Amino acid sequence: MTKVKSLFLACFAFFLGLSISAQAYTISINQYVEHPSLNAAVEGFKDQLKANNIEVTYHEHNAQAKNSTVTQIVNLMIDEKPDLILAVATPSAQQTAQKIKDIPILFTAVTDPVNAGLVPSLAAPDANITGTTDMNPVALQLALIKEIQPTAKNIGFIYNAGEANSVVQRDMARDAAVNLGFNLVEATADSTANVNSAAQSLIGRVDAIYLPTDNTVIASLEPIIKVSLEHKIPIYPAEDDSIRKAGLATYSISYYGLGQQTGRMATKILVDNISPRDIPVEDQTDHKLIVNLGYAQQVGIDIPQSVLDKAQEILQ
């Protein structure tokens, strides 16, 4: 037994948990994985609270895409006794909701909160949890492809079939494709390592590639851009971080903006003392039309004047 005891002592020696409680509020952040979109959402959240002059101490955690670590983060957050929890992405939100019933929880970057079991309906969350969904206007974005490339017929769709959020978007894209007369060519990648092969499988088979807000695909955008430039296949990403790297045009979803929106909900909960159960789940309603002209030249596509006239931001 002495071995066990001394081991525990060694562990304890390493733990020097400093709890700071001078500030007004503490918020624990449970983020699923390091990812450009998710990081942008957290940044937007913090900036919004700062803009609202709310003093916050953050406990930030990142599960590095490991399910069991999410569980341990949830246990840890119970101890941190925060005033609010921000859960970023579906797996983190689900586990937080499962265990924590007495601390207000806000989720963000969850595509389908009802299907994920987080809330019974978007309008009435009915528990200690609400938040923002990153549901993007898939049909609107696909219609934009038709406007820019009227002759396009086959549209590539790269996603990870293992992500609930992407499967929702795929089903929406399938419906929209029927209405627009597109033939949706699906390519799946179960990990970032396989995104390259998925992109290459589309060469010669599609006129354009649509990219949903898929964590795997967005984390490995570069191979897709390479295929796109080498074979002059234009890509249409769904969110604004990606279109700044490459992409013709999109009615973008902004994760930074989504984070800000979540920050405003946090203000309601912390300052105005409104219970999460009385705050409906919000989605992004304002989708900015962004056109990337520099990229358009690289893939040799002329953007119609009608689209340029509507664009709210034109990247050169």
Add this chain to the structure above:
Amino acid sequence: MTLFAFTGAIELGLVYGLMALGVFLTFRILDFPDLTVDGSLPLGASVVSVCIIKGVNPYLALIPAMMAGFLAGMITGVLTTKLKILHLLSSILTMTALYSINIRVMGGSPNIALLGKPSVFDPFRSLNLPSYLVYNIVFGVVAVLVVALLIWFLRTEFGQALVATGDNPRMITSLGVNTNFTIIIGVGISNSLVALSGALIAQYQGSADVGMGVGTIVAGLASIVIGETIFGKRRLWTTIISVLLGSIIYRLAIAVALRLKIKGFSFEPSDLNLITASLVVLALVFPLLRESYNNRKRLKSCSK
């Protein structure tokens, strides 16, 4: 470390310990490196979730989950023994295939939510116990049962054949034991334990997700080695218990890593894996340091 982080690490250690015991059965007993587990853990979770959604009792639902895991293990075993594919590759093939199968099991969706659905914890919840006790009781009882069954099983004639298959396949073949059969069944039992672990985890965390198996084998191997190094492996039954303890220590290491703060240096959340690895190294080196310290003491007392 505070109560929740501590008890939370123990409950996770217990439930993932079931998986580690499964890995122990293949890796140590059968001498069979089996990566099927990365797929059979979410398989157990998928099957149990679908059953619970369909209204099956959460306890009864553990049975089809274990059976599914058993089948998955058997497939790896058959690929290895009958089709003569290298064991490592066989298990990688099964694990790869299970990814697609798991999505099929869940009706085409990669994630099933169990929030608010019946679970194995319900009967204990009604006793008005604090939640951390409920989880520890359920996982503790299951872990003790599995450990006892495993010790008993390895002492039966078939269990002994299993041990011998790993130790000395040529000798056991000459005694008339069909090693192909013992390997297929052994890998099957191992994966049924892993699936049981997955089935309990799904109910514990409130969802089954096709991605939840990532890194399972790493955690399993780490638990085995930590347990053996710290608690030794004198006899079979002590080794089995030490695997379970190793799993708990592995989770404690992560719990400590999560809240590690050293004055003047702030860790980024992304440093977590590095800290966890360092703590495990520390835990493994510890017995070594003790030994050299004891040796030096012995030397000193001798020289007197």
